[in-house]
Amino acid sequence: MQLVAPCTLAEVDVPTPGERDLSSGEVLLEVLAGGICGSDLPTFRGIAPAGPAMSVFGPPMPGAPLHEVVGRVAASRDPAHEVGSRVVGWATNFNGLAEVIVSHGDDLAPATTGLPPEREVMLQPLACVLYTVEQLRRVRGARVAVLGLGPIGLLFAHVLRAAGAASVVGVDAVDRSAHAPAFGLDETIHATTHRWVAELKPDDRPDLVIEAIGHNSATVNHALSACVVGGCVFAFGVPDEAIYPIDFELMLRRNLTLMSGLTLERPRMLMAAAEYVDAHPGLADAYVTDVHPVRGAQQAFDAAVRPAPAQGKITLGYR
Numbered sequence: 001m002q003l004v005a006p007c008t009l010a011e012v013d014v015p016t017p018g019e020r021d022l023s024s025g026e027v028l029l030e031v032l033a034g035g036i037c038g039s040d041l042p043t044f045r046g047i048a049p050a051g052p053a054m055s056v057f058g059p060p061m062p063g064a065p066l067h068e069v070v071g072r073v074a075a076s077r078d079p080a081h082e083v084g085s086r087v088v089g090w091a092t093n094f095n096g097l098a099e100v101i102v103s104h105g106d107d108l109a110p111a112t113t114g115l116p117p118e119r120e121v122m123l124q125p126l127a128c129v130l131y132t133v134e135q136l137r138r139v140r141g142a143r144v145a146v147l148g149l150g151p152i153g154l155l156f157a158h159v160l161r162a163a164g165a166a167s168v169v170g171v172d173a174v175d176r177s178a179h180a181p182a183f184g185l186d187e188t189i190h191a192t193t194h195r196w197v198a199e200l201k202p203d204d205r206p207d208l209v210i211e212a213i214g215h216n217s218a219t220v221n222h223a224l225s226a227c228v229v230g231g232c233v234f235a236f237g238v239p240d241e242a243i244y245p246i247d248f249e250l251m252l253r254r255n256l257t258l259m260s261g262l263t264l265e266r267p268r269m270l271m272a273a274a275e276y277v278d279a280h281p282g283l284a285d286a287y288v289t290d291v292h293p294v295r296g297a298q299q300a301f302d303a304a305v306r307p308a309p310a311q312g313k314i315t316l317g318y319r
Contacts, residue, residue, distance in 0.1 A: 001097040001297045002062040006046025007305070009097075009298045014062050016100050019075035027081050027105050029071030033117035034096045034294070034316045035124065036304045038150055039238040040065040042215055044301050047240065063095025066316075068124040070117040071101070078105025080267070086111040088123045089270050097297055099318065109270035113277050118291045118315045119284040125313075126276060127269035129155045132236055133163055135261065136208065140164030145206040147193050147223055148213035148237065149176040149185075151313040154287065156210045156236070157183040162280070169206065171196045175309045182286040193222040200226055211235045217244040224250055224258065232257040290314045 002012045022028060043065035069091045073081050081087060090107035111120050129152065133139060144165045146153045149172040157168050161184030168185050170176060175190040189196055193213070207230075209223040214237020223233040224247055235258065251258060263269060277283055289312035292300040297316060304314050 001294070003044060003046075003060050003064060005059070007044060007302070009301065011295065012062050014098075017102050021102055022075060022077045025078050025105050026076075026102055027073050027078050027087070027108065028075040029069065029087070029091075029101050029103055029108075030074050031069050031071045031091075031096060031099060031101060031318050032086070033070040033121045033318060034066045034091075035068035035121040036066065036300060036314045036316070037068055037125065038152060038214065038304075040067070041301075041305050042240055045305065061093075061095060063091075063093070063098035063101060065094055066096035067091045067094045068121050069096040069101070069103075070111055070121045071103075074100065076105070081105050081108060081110075086117075088120055089127075089266060090124060097294065097316075107266055109267040109274075111274075112271075113274050113284075115277070115284055117319075118317045119288045121315050122284055122287055122313060123270055123273040123277065125152055126155055126159075126273040127266065128152070128236075128263045129159050130272050130276065131263045131265070131269045132156075132210075132234060132261070133159050135259065136234065137232065137257075139208065141166050142207040143205075144168045144208045144210065145223075145226060146170045146210045146212055147219055148172060148211070149174070149179065149188065150212070150307060151287065152236065153210070153212035154179055154183045154312060156212055157185050158280070158283065159276070160184075160208075160210075162276075165208075174307050178310055179286075179312065182282075193219050197222045197226045205231070207231050209233045211237050214238045215240045217241070217246070220244060220258075221247050221250075224254075224256055227254065227256055230255045232259065235260040286312070288313045288315055292316050294318045 087108040088111040092103040149170040171189045177188045205228040211223040213219045
């Protein structure tokens with residue numbers, strides 16, 4: 001599939017990559033499943049091209065925008081991945097809407113859960129969440145707020161609860177109350193982050209805020225405004241601009257910490273995600289709510305940009 005205009009995907013034929021196209025450390029994947037991430041959606045809408053498969057001069061390359069994949073190794077120049085094995089992780093070039101792709105081996109790990117590929121692809125976003133929670137200085141006993149209860153925010157709620165958070169509150173402009181029991185949320189607040197922080201009582205201020213919305217600076221500042229003195233904000237949501245205006249005086253006077261970062265140690269975190277899913281039966285079924293065939297990618301992306309209350313993760317099946 002190729003994005004030929006904003007919000008418009010079309011099926012195209014391109015030369016199939018082969019073993020001859022691999023450099024050292026790369027693998028050739030037959031893609032079995034893909035997952036739509038919130039960071040893919042600005043590109044789908046034609047707003048913010050990003051990543052190696054994107055172009056500022058025209059439409060993205062075929063296969064973009066999608067980076068969460070499960071695949072079968074068709075050829076390998078990475079000793080960690082054998083031909084015929086199934087792997088999960090990142091489409092390095094953000095071109096996962098394709099039958100065959102080339103990815104770096106260190107962006108992948110063996111797919112071991114036994115889940116169908118359309119559900120096992122959730123290990124990629126879960127790996128990102130687990131890595132983020134590892135970086136936080138204090139989770140056990142903390143009062144946590146998660147801003148944005150899309151698929152990534154729901155995973156944050158579940159992982160933070162499992163890590164010992166005293167309470168987890170979620171804030172979203174879509175009513176996500178139906179997801180609360182499955183993801184460990186004590187409360188879901190149906191409101192914009194601006195309204196939530198404006199009405200927040202001093203005794204309800206969280207110790208830790210996860211900003212899982214991205215694509216604008218306002219929600220990061222709302223997260224900072226919500227925190228208690230000495231609190232921490234992790235800005236997980238992907239930015240659409242290189243420079244964000246931040247309320248530095250607020251950070252100074254409240255002794256706040258603002259963190260962000262990409263997921264490193266990807267094979268280790270993907271394996272940790274597999275262990276987490278094994279330890280929490282039923283999580284994958286609660287998380288992945290919609291599965292489309294890859295030729296229905298247009299309908300899948302159309303749904304992803306218009307989140308509905310019961311909608312969780314949207315994935316694509318290729319075989």
